[in-house]
Amino acid sequence: MILWYGGKQSGSDSSKSDGIFLKTDASESLPLLVDKWREKIQLIYLDPPFFTGKKFSFRQKIGKEGWQGSSKHIISHQAYADVWDSRESFLDMLQEVLTLSHQLLKPEGSMFLHLDYRFSAHARLMMDKIFGESNFLNEIVWAYQTGGRTKRYFSRKHDTILFYRKSDEHYFNADEVGKPRGTLKRNNMKKQIGEDGRVFWSIRSNGKEYRYYEDSKVYPSDVWDDISHLHQKDPERTGYDTQKPEALMERILLSASRPGDWIGDFFAGSGTTPAVAQKNGRKWIAMDMSKFSIHVCRKRLLQSSEAKFFCFSDPKLKAQKYEDNNDVEIKITKSNEKTMEVQLLSYQCEPLSEFDYKFFDYIDYWSIGYIRDNEFFSYQETYRSAENPYLKNVLVVGVDKADAEKELACHIIDIYGKQLLLIL
Numbered sequence: 493m494i495l496w497y498g499g500k501q502s503g504s505d506s507s508k509s510d511g512i513f514l515k516t517d518a519s520e521s522l523p524l525l526v527d528k529w530r531e532k533i534q535l536i537y538l539d540p541p542f543f544t545g546k547k548f549s550f551r552q553k554i555g556k557e558g559w560q561g562s563s564k565h566i567i568s569h570q571a572y573a574d575v576w577d578s579r580e581s582f583l584d585m586l587q588e589v590l591t592l593s594h595q596l597l598k599p600e601g602s603m604f605l606h607l608d609y610r611f612s613a614h615a616r617l618m619m620d621k622i623f624g625e626s627n628f629l630n631e632i633v634w635a636y637q638t639g640g641r642t643k644r645y646f647s648r649k650h651d652t653i654l655f656y657r658k659s660d661e662h663y664f665n666a667d668e669v670g671k672p673r674g675t676l677k678r679n680n681m682k683k684q685i686g687e688d689g690r691v692f693w694s695i696r697s698n699g700k701e702y703r704y705y706e707d708s709k710v711y712p713s714d715v716w717d718d719i720s721h722l723h724q725k726d727p728e729r730t731g732y733d734t735q736k737p738e739a740l741m742e743r744i745l746l747s748a749s750r751p752g753d754w755i756g757d758f759f760a761g762s763g764t765t766p767a768v769a770q771k772n773g774r775k776w777i778a779m780d781m782s783k784f785s786i787h788v789c790r791k792r793l794l795q796s797s798e799a800k801f802f803c804f805s806d807p808k809l810k811a812q813k814y815e816d817n818n819d820v821e822i823k824i825t826k827s828n829e830k831t832m833e834v835q836l837l838s839y840q841c842e843p844l845s846e847f848d849y850k851f852f853d854y855i856d857y858w859s860i861g862y863i864r865d866n867e868f869f870s871y872q873e874t875y876r877s878a879e880n881p882y883l884k885n886v887l888v889v890g891v892d893k894a895d896a897e898k899e900l901a902c903h904i905i906d907i908y909g910k911q912l913l914l915i916l
């Protein structure tokens with residue numbers, strides 16, 4: 493499945509989109525993209541599996557109760573398995589993705605590779621070969637406090653983010669991520685006011701005066717201990733395991749890219765990179781193998797105030813004629829000359845035995861749009877979220893959208909991640 497984001501008439505013309513999401517194995521799709529995207533991407537952030545041997549979940553909230561916070565109304569799906577036949581198979585995958593990513597970067601571009609103690613040393617050697625040792629810039633330590641503590645050795649409380657540039661033309665703007673120095677009192681320093689009226693604190697060392705202006709910025713070092721992991725109840729949480737905080741992505745994105753640049757993330761997970769890119773006026777190309785990733789990412793982008801238009805094509809999701817389907821009942825009424833109402837009357841899927849759910853509780857998202865050249869253009873959508881746990885059962889669509897070349901269609905995604913595309 494490919495999802496295009498933004499640019500109303502974009503479709504397969506990716507140059508007109510603000511975002512592109514491919515539900516795919518990155519090591520299989522990157523070789524196909526490399527010619528078209530060579531040296532087009534400013535920043536690539538990769539947060540691959542860490543070789544943990546674990547399976548990770550997506551916790552799907554069910555119906556109004558689930559989205560209002562009841563932990564009973566949740567169904568857990570496997571989002572992805574970080575389970576490998578051997579260390580070699582993991583390293584082969586990494587090598588393939590890193591090599592191709594390097595080719596996609598612009599000469600002024602950068603790559604951030606997020607790993608932990610298990611493989612960061614291997615990855616460093618690999619990256620040195622691919623990027624050249626002289627292009628290594630930082631081993632960023634992201635230190636956090638979450639989780640338990642062991643008594644058998646020092647608890648492992650940091651991830652490693654390797655920062656490489658493509659070449660010495662690389663773009664980096666520390667000002668974008670600096671924090672105001674502020675008015676805090678500094679021991680051993682003297683507060684003064686300069687001739688220009690600016691307040692500074694000064695200290696003398698070896699006969700030299702060092703001045704720290706209150707209105708200047710402090711730039712982050714390579715130890716990031718001021719960004720915490722997402723807590724259980726963090727409003728940012730999407731239910732997708734291993735989700736990273738937006739603040740982490742923001743620091744990377746703001747320092748190493750400019751508005752309008754393309755940002756790549758080929759292990760997108762819950763869509764943190766696309767979400768932060770959208771908020772900061774960057775374009776993005778994302779990939780993930782998990783069917784839940786694309787769905788979580790789509791809803792996450794729709795929820796933001798800058799939300800734009802979506803279009804997708806999926807050779808595996810065959811559009812079905814409404815008359816031939818047995819699972820969905822829809823009623824269409826013309827409300828006036830220009831609009832019609834599409835009402836969802838019933839939906840059938842495998843029932844859950846725990847609660848007496850109604851058909852509507854099984855639906856997480858549905859949309860009305862049209863199909864043109866095998867692409868579905870969403871015209872209006874409704875979905876559940878923490879801010880709005882209710883789904884609309886009627887969507888209104890402009891009649892002119894349903895003309896001869898454009899087939900009016902309905903797209904449904906249920907709580908199992910199953911999708912239906914019906915030509916109405």
Ligand SMILES: C[S@@+](CC[C@H](N)C(=O)[O-])C[C@H]1O[C@@H](n2cnc3c(N)ncnc32)[C@H](O)[C@@H]1O
Nearest residue numbers: 517518539572735736759761762764780781782
């Ligand atoms: C650590 S998670 C990424 C989390 C993400 N940074 C976030 O903030 O939500 C790793 C992701 O890589 C995906 N993945 C694993 N192997 C992949 C592959 N070969 N191609 C594409 N995606 C893959 C998994 O489905 C998972 O969503």
